[in-house]
Amino acid sequence: MTDRRLEYPATARNRDAILDVLRDVLPSSGLVLEIASGSGEHVVHFARAFPDLAFQPSDPEDAALQSIAAWTQDSGLTNIRPPVMLDAMSDRWPVMAADAILCINMIHIAPWRASEGLFQGAVKLLPAGAPLYLYGPYRRANVVTVPSNEAFDESLKARNPEWGLRDLEAVTALARDNGFSGPAITEMPANNLSVVFRRM
Numbered sequence: 001m002t003d004r005r006l007e008y009p010a011t012a013r014n015r016d017a018i019l020d021v022l023r024d025v026l027p028s029s030g031l032v033l034e035i036a037s038g039s040g041e042h043v044v045h046f047a048r049a050f051p052d053l054a055f056q057p058s059d060p061e062d063a064a065l066q067s068i069a070a071w072t073q074d075s076g077l078t079n080i081r082p083p084v085m086l087d088a089m090s091d092r093w094p095v096m097a098a099d100a101i102l103c104i105n106m107i108h109i110a111p112w113r114a115s116e117g118l119f120q121g122a123v124k125l126l127p128a129g130a131p132l133y134l135y136g137p138y139r140r141a142n143v144v145t146v147p148s149n150e151a152f153d154e155s156l157k158a159r160n161p162e163w164g165l166r167d168l169e170a171v172t173a174l175a176r177d178n179g180f181s182g183p184a185i186t187e188m189p190a191n192n193l194s195v196v197f198r199r200m
Helices: 010-022 041-049 063-075 112-123 148-158 167-177
Strands: 030-036 053-058 100-104 133-138 186-190 193-199
Touching: 010 041, 010 186, 030 041, 030 133, 041 053, 041 063, 041 100, 053 063, 053 100, 100 112, 112 133, 112 148, 112 167
Parallel strands: 030 053, 030 100, 100 133
Antiparallel strands: 133 193, 186 193
8 A cells, every 4th residue: 555645855844833822822622724725734733632632734835635544544633634635815715714714835835826815715714813823934124034944935936936034024914915924933943933813
């Protein structure tokens, strides 16, 4: 039998730091939708840590969906729903409601319209006060971007001109335009940020 599990080294490095932040962000019960679940390694790690929450992984790529399903099956966890195909840029999402949304390392590896779609979709699903959690590298006004992030930005744009590090101020403006609060920011390892917006 072919092992369809993808493995991303960055996940093993950042999952516990993210988990520490999520302990103060996620609700005690309900459904957590993960956008752009990728390999599925994150959702398994989080579902194991929050047994009272149900997790709905999603991704637009078939290989990722197969990997998520394989990691879920291997974990034996019962609080992870089967993965669904979801493209943040689509105006029709296959999930009707959620109590929290996670989106890790997506907005810089996608066109800007994916960020627009993320907030436009999230505001329809979340109740007032519910969190939209983002993780990744950002540019910030009056903060010097470290050389490693500058090099990462250049490599992303070389792969696709529509990709690249986003200005946190632009993401914050997009959030507010779509009915979210200003961000709660946590500095993370390797020059990343956890950014939490809440549905107004």
